Amino acid sequence: MWHSFRGYGFYGELRLRYLGDNESDFILDAVGRVYGQLPLAALLCRKILCLHGGLSPKLQSIDDIRKIKRGLTEPSGLVEDLLWSDPSPSCMGFKANAERGCSFVFGADVVADRCQKLGILMIVRGHQAVDEGFEISSDRKVITLFSAPGYQDHYVNKGAVMIVSLSHPQPFYKC
Incomplete structure (x- = not known):
């Protein structure tokens, strides 16, 4: 997974700020170890599943996520899908994610099925800049x-947050 730090500008920024390769590599390795300990998902109010990427054919229950061991350095299988899969309005089922070169795209049929199986109302994800x-x-x-406005200095997207409240029946989105 930490190879993605290099591809998305993090490593380049480290090298600019810490001129030596040794320092940059040390920091990159330390950040990678921290990332390996972070949760892969959050379940809000037992009804809203929050992920970085999306769904997986291997995700059949919330316990499948709970059973994932921490400290991974190279994701595969379920972990890779939770991080890299994307919804696609034109897809039925799961299909290879050609745009990313890994994981899957999934259709609304998969979303409906997994929401029912997992006992949730919706999925909240990041992973893609949207206008x-x-x-x-x-x-x-x-x-x-x-949440990142003007992503990578060449998108003109807005950033947003979402507020979930037990006293409010629908999430509130703010740009």
Whole structure:
């Protein structure tokens, strides 16, 4: 997974700030170890599954996520899918994610099936810059939420946050 730090500019920024390769490599390794300990998902109010990427054919229960061992350095299988899969409005089922070169794209049929199996109402994910900072699927079961405005200095997207409250029946989105 830490190879993605190099491809998305983090390693380059480390090298600019810490001129020696040894320091940059040391920091990159330390950050990678920290990332390996972070949770891969959050379950809000037992009804909203929050992920970086999306769904997996290997995800059949919330316990499948709970059983994942921490400290991974190279994701595969379920972990890779939770990080890298993407919803696709034109897809049925799961299909190879050609755009990313790993994991899957998944359709609304998969979302409906997994929401029912997992006992959840919706999935909130990041992972893709969207113009308004958030995007809601037509069935309102997938929300893509992107908090970084002007992503990588060449997108003109807004950033957004989402507020979930037990006293409010619907999430509130803010750009």
